[in-house]
Amino acid sequence: MNNFKQISLAAAILCCATSGSVFAQAAQPAQVVPIFDYNPSWYIAPTVNGMYPDTGFGVEQHGEGGGLRLGKPISESWDIQLGTSYARARNNGTTYQQNLLGVDALYMFSRDTFRPFLLVGAGAQEDRLSSSVAGTSGYAPYVNAGLGFQVSLNDQWSLQADFRRVHGYLRDNDFSISRNSNNYLMVGINYAFDKSPTRPVAVAPTPEPAPIIAVITPPPAPTPPPAPRFEKISLSSTELFSFDKSDLKMPQPKLDEIAAALNKNTQVNNVVISGYTDRIGSDKYNQKLSERRANAVKDYLVGKGIDAGRLSAVGKGKSDPVVVCTQTKRPALIDCLEPNRRVEVEQITIEQRVN
Structure with a gap:
């Protein structure tokens, strides 16, 4: 019992x-479930940059700058970003400046909270080298590649950081080199203009x-x-x-x-x-x-x-x-x-x- x-x-x-x-x-x-596994909205991405210039410019100190990009997810695995960035380095009275204008493709390994990616891109660069006695400038095409990650904060905000190498082809200019390779570390925050659309699904x-x-x-x-x-x-x-x-x-x-x-x-x-x-x-x-x-x-x-x-x-x-x-x-x-x-x-x- x-x-x-x-x-x-x-x-x-x-x-x-x-x-x-x-x-x-x-x-x-x-x-209510998302229509997409990712937010397809356009987003704006301001950044702060750290630059490590090619030693061929005679400026061995690192520089800093900023940039602004406009991005959009186009599929589960790809983002595109287009925009501009600027950086400047000084050393012993010599100033080197670089402006970049181009487009990047980001291959996203994940659409979860942590999203690592690889990037490749191309565009045009402007280089300026000046001192107290002379100045030189020129324009050239460039290609770049790198890797980075995004961290989602909520439906519209995320952090982004990447390290990239920018390789420029300097032709018919007054610089002492015909090619250059600058390294950039870029950190910024992304803001999506819209939230991810959703649709209702009935549950029995x-x-x-x-x-x-x-x-x-x-x-x-x-x-x-x-x-x-x-x-x-x-x-x-x-x-x-x-x-x-x-x-x-x-x-x-x-x-x-x-x-x-x-x-x-x-x-x-x-x-x-x-x-x-x-x-x-x-x-x-x-x-x-x-x-x-x-x-x-x-x-x-x-x-x-x-x-x-x-x-x-x-x-x-x-x-x-x-x-x-x-x-x-x-x-x-x-x-x-x-x-x-x-x-x-x-x-x-x-x-x-x-x-």
Whole structure:
């Protein structure tokens, strides 16, 4: 009788947790998703520059300057940027200046929060070299190549930094060199004129779970074992882990109740522990985080005496969200997406006798 009471109490707790998860999902009649996986809006990109000039100009000190570019994503993998930049270096009374006007193509390796890229470009350059006794200037075409990254701050703002080498072809001029290679470090901020367009997508409501009915039979007449019941327990990630972490908080009373029920009912097998994350971050990172969280719950139950062969842990990343959020500020978005960060323990078969 005592064993039965303990099993009944654990089953009631698990059913309540499951019902709360279902009701939260059914309360969302529709969701809004981006039309593109990236923001296709034009953006403006002011920069500050550091220049390391070619030694052939006789100016060995680094210089500084600024620039302004206009950019646009044209596909999932490519951005274009066109604009101008200026830099100046001085050394022992000699001043070297360079103006660049051109267009760059950026190959984006990712459209997540952190977006590394390679760039190639071409354009026209103006070089000026002056001192207290003479001055020289000239125009030439150039090509450049480099690498850099963007970091998204929100839907419209992002940071950009890149290192590039500008190779100019100096022809028919008064400089002592016919070619030059200047190195630039450019850091700036990008502002998109529009937010990424979205469209509503209907979500079918989730049906309520079927009620569990206990069949009462008077003892001591023998009764056949009841049909197995498959139950799903949804545990809030906030109760289990800190944000973006996979180490369990302590204590864990709900996991202790599940462990006690499994220890009392050794016939319960094939228990699947599924870890989920929210949509913040890359798919690869979220998949790994959900696997670590599921394994953390499994290891906890094993530590309570449960045979590891009865348990399996899987990570499902940011799939199957129970809520959809459109907040633009990161703290509010993290709070809204809390129900998506969860661990589900499912396919538990519990045989019980009700007196």
